[in-house]
Amino acid sequence: MKASIYDVAKKSGLSVVTVSRVLNHDPSVREKNREKVLQVMQELDYRPKAAARSLAKGKTSLIGMKLSTLDDSFFDAVVKVISERLAERGYFLTLSVSTDKEPAGSPLLFQEEHVDGVILLSPMREEEDRKELEKRGIPYVMIDHQHPAPAVPAIVVDNYAGALMATNHLIGLGHRQIAHIAGPELFLSSRERERGFRQAMLEAGLEPFSIEPGQFQISSGLEAADRWISAGRLPTAVFAADDYTALGMMDASRRRASAFRRMCRSSASTTRSSPRSSGRS
Numbered sequence: 001m002k003a004s005i006y007d008v009a010k011k012s013g014l015s016v017v018t019v020s021r022v023l024n025h026d027p028s029v030r031e032k033n034r035e036k037v038l039q040v041m042q043e044l045d046y047r048p049k050a051a052a053r054s055l056a057k058g059k060t061s062l063i064g065m066k067l068s069t070l071d072d073s074f075f076d077a078v079v080k081v082i083s084e085r086l087a088e089r090g091y092f093l094t095l096s097v098s099t100d101k102e103p104a105g106s107p108l109l110f111q112e113e114h115v116d117g118v119i120l121l122s123p124m125r126e127e128e129d130r131k132e133l134e135k136r137g138i139p140y141v142m143i144d145h146q147h148p149a150p151a152v153p154a155i156v157v158d159n160y161a162g163a164l165m166a167t168n169h170l171i172g173l174g175h176r177q178i179a180h181i182a183g184p185e186l187f188l189s190s191r192e193r194e195r196g197f198r199q200a201m202l203e204a205g206l207e208p209f210s211i212e213p214g215q216f217q218i219s220s221g222l223e224a225a226d227r228w229i230s231a232g233r234l235p236t237a238v239f240a241a242d243d244y245t246a247l248g249m250m251d252a253s254r255r256r257a258s259a260f261r262r263m264c265r266s267s268a269s270t271t272r273s274s275p276r277s278s279g280r281s
Contacts, residue, residue, distance in 0.1 A: 003044035012040040064115035066096045068124050072216060073243045075121060078143065082119065091116070098124065119143065122187060146188040159189045163196025167239050171204050175237035179209040181224045181249075183216045183241035190216075190241060197239050209235040214245050221248020222255075 005023075009016045014033055021029045022037040040046075063086055067075055083093040094115065117139040123129055126145050130152065133140045142154040170178050180197045183190030194211065201208050212227070214220030221240060225248070228234050240246040 003046040005046070007044055008037060008040050008046050011044065012036050059116050060114065061091050062094050062115045063091050063117050063119060064094050064096060065119040065121060066098055066123065066129065067121040068098060070095075070097060078121060117141075120145065122146075122189070124186070144187075144189055146186070148188075157189065159192035160196040160199075163193040163239065164200045165196075167197045167200035168204075170237040170239060171200065171206070173237070176206055177209045177236045178206070178239060179212065179224070179228075179235035179237075180239045181212045181214045181220055181241055181245045183214055183245075185213075187216075193241050214241055216242045216244055218244050218248040218251065221245040221250070222252050223248075225249050225252035 005016055005019055009019045012019065012033075014037065018029060018033055019037050022034050063082075065079065065082070067079075069075065070079075079093070079095070086093050115138065118133055118141075120126060120129055120140060120142045122144045123142060123146070126142065126147060130140070130142075140153065142152060144157060145152070145154055148154065148156055167178065167180075178201065180194060182194050185191065197211075198208065210228075212220075212224040214224065221244070224245075229252075238246075238249060240249065
């Protein structure tokens with residue numbers, strides 16, 4: 001039969017309340033009593049249930065994250081960094097992958113008894129999610145959201161400045177026929193990267209070679225490269241909206257090596273936000 005908190009209290013000669021305070025790391029417990037309780041717990045092999053501790057402390061030590069996909073290099077890196085930082089503070093990260101087609105609210109995640117807080121990473125339905133969280137009184141923060149507002153706690157990447165810098169880098173290398181493979185129009189980050197690209201080209205007095213639609217996927221780079229090769233016109237440099245798109249172009253260079261080799265001798269560039277900075281913030 002497994003030992004209970006009552007067994008620990010009885011053997012240590014202390015009250016159940018004192019044992020409970022030790023379990024919840026209450027600083028008011030005398031060190032001598034704390035050591036006695038921990039020793040008895042070890043002797044009895046007593047392991048308190050996490051759910052019971054959570055109920056007693058009024059917290060779960062869980063932080064929920066809602067995101068639209070795991071098939072994204074930036075998202076993957078952000079999740080990793082956040083998980084590491086939470087672990088340093090005794091918290092665990094739980095994920096909820098959702099799409100814009102599902103009902104708003106994520107009822108299992110957005111429950112105060114399930115998580116102590118929520119991170120919304122590039123939320124698809126941020127207004128509905130924000131209202132639901134505020135109604136339930138759950139703390140939250142947004143990362144890379146679509147409708148920045150001063151009153152909303154958020155971490156925002158300056159995608160416009162990054163795109164401007166990346167495009168100016170290509171221009172500085174002497175390129176004039178520069179193309180951009182964009183990300184999904186739905187995301188503010190995509191729109192801001194395209195805006196930065198257009199502005200850099202405008203300031204340099206250049207016309208974009210082309211602006212191709214994309215989805216932050218390897219196929220986006222493949223399809224854009226195939227269109228250029230089929231048309232017999234290649235840019236000398238490309239500003240890709242993300243790493244996956246750039247990888248698609250590299251794959252196209254292997255599939256259509258003879259036609260694509262000339263372009264690969266030139267330059268490709270992507271904006272790279274720092275997932276470690278976003279996650280640590």
